Amino acid sequence: MPRDGTRGPRKDEAGQAPRVLLVKSRGRSRTDNAERAIRQRAGEEPRSLLLEEVLGCDVLDEFEVTGMAGWRGRVYKFLPYFVAQAMEAALRSRSYDVVVTWSERHTVAVAALFACFRVRTPHLALMFWMSKPSVRIPLRIFRSGVDRIITWSSLQRFLAIENSGFSPEDIVLVHHPVDQEFYHPGSDEQTIIFSAGSTERDFQTLVEAARGLKIPVRIAASLVVTHDGLRTATKDVRGQLGDLADLEVGPLTPAELRASYAAAKVVVVPLLPSDIDAGVNVILEGMAAGRPVIASRTRGQIDVIRDGENGLLVPPGDVAALRAGIEYVLNDPAAAAVLGRRARAYVEANHRLEDFVEQIRENTETLAATKPRRILTIPGR
Incomplete structure (x- = not known):
């Protein structure tokens, strides 16, 4: 056994x-x-x-x-x-x-x-x-x-x-x-905005939404794959996301990934429009870690987050809406904690x-x- x-x-x-x-x-x-x-x-x-x-x-x-x-x-x-x-x-x-x-x-x-x-x-x-x-x-x-x-x-x-x-x-x-034993709530101090992933990601929207917030942004990514009809494009996003201060982009080991979730004030999953559930791994890992998660509401990403209950959803590519969601979490720690606790409970009940x-x-x-x-x-x- x-x-x-x-x-x-x-x-x-x-x-x-x-x-x-x-x-x-x-x-x-x-x-x-x-x-x-x-x-x-x-x-x-x-x-x-x-x-x-x-x-x-x-x-x-x-x-x-x-x-x-x-x-x-x-x-x-x-x-x-x-x-x-x-x-x-x-x-x-x-x-x-x-x-x-x-x-x-x-x-x-x-x-x-x-x-x-x-x-x-x-x-x-x-x-x-x-x-x-x-x-x-x-x-x-x-x-x-x-x-x-x-x-x-x-x-x-x-x-x-x-x-x-x-x-x-x-x-x-x-x-x-999601491996709810590996990804779990930690006691680390939350100091960063965190994102990750490699499929249908719109990290540029996250970078623009975080501009001026004076909080480090860490993105666990290197090659990002996007699809447009029959065409598939692969892009290395390292060094390609602008001049945002305190921006860190690169791959992480599993242990570093877990530590980044634990250190996140908010986990953001910015997505391009798609009919697949792109982002589901990162969404669930962030939720399992007990962190508030904000994701793009795409046609395919509909099975996990209940907006305002266990996370937040924003329109794809909408810098202002994503900025508002991030500021809501950063400015209301009590509400952020409630979202995180509900997210962890949801994972334990549905995604073990x-x-x-x-x-x-x-x-x-x-x-x-x-x-x-x-x-x-x-x-x-």
Whole structure:
């Protein structure tokens, strides 16, 4: 049993737990899982391995496929990593009761292979952006290659049902998780305005809103990704946000990130207009730390903050509205404390990491008992 009390894999009537293959990216981390597990047990970084521990699953990441020996390893080195992972997942699928994918790219690639080659192993996808054309169109064609989607965006769930041929029971809505043990209220003195993130961020609006407040602004960011239709742009924001005094911009370690939340008078999440729930990680981490959070009210960021109850929402790109929200928090410490306490209570009631992991496990166990039928779908017919 994991140290947090979450149960391990549940066994079926024959005494066997479902065999699960998790297909995912390791992201920018180059640390092996053994070292990461040591750090997480010591409380030095969030418990990102908890899902793998609870499922008792095998993990197929990019390092697994590119490090393979033999002809497959040689072939995989010439392919995009998510394509190589999907091919390997299809080849290994008969050894598992469920294949779980965690990203849009992995989901589309596995769905295509499972539908085309009629792989009968159930496929569970964890996704947050089904409306993107490069995801929506392939999912409609290879719809039968995905047996269930778990998402934490109510808008994206609605759009997938409307546009990609999924029935409501095929898309499970859950609360986005945050490690409420790692991010928690601290006793540090609050001295800064803090922000962080890498997707659809509008840090320039924050900088302009904070101008003249005479309080340090710290932004944990380097590369910021923005999307406009089919175009994706990546920009290094370090040194690009103007001449604001006491502005610090750069990446932080998990421990430094936690300390920054603890030191924040207010956590600000300025967003560009989008139909995804960009900013949800930082919003929840700030709330878990018991800090007042101000975020942009975008079309997609609608599932966490209740304006005036557990945080504040302002229109995207509105410098004056963001300035007013920041000043409200800075000038009324009692109201800020109330927002912070309500935010922490909300996280504990709705967004615990253990609850998210339990929902994933329950869905893998349900799918393990099924044998899907695979067909191709021609759009418009």
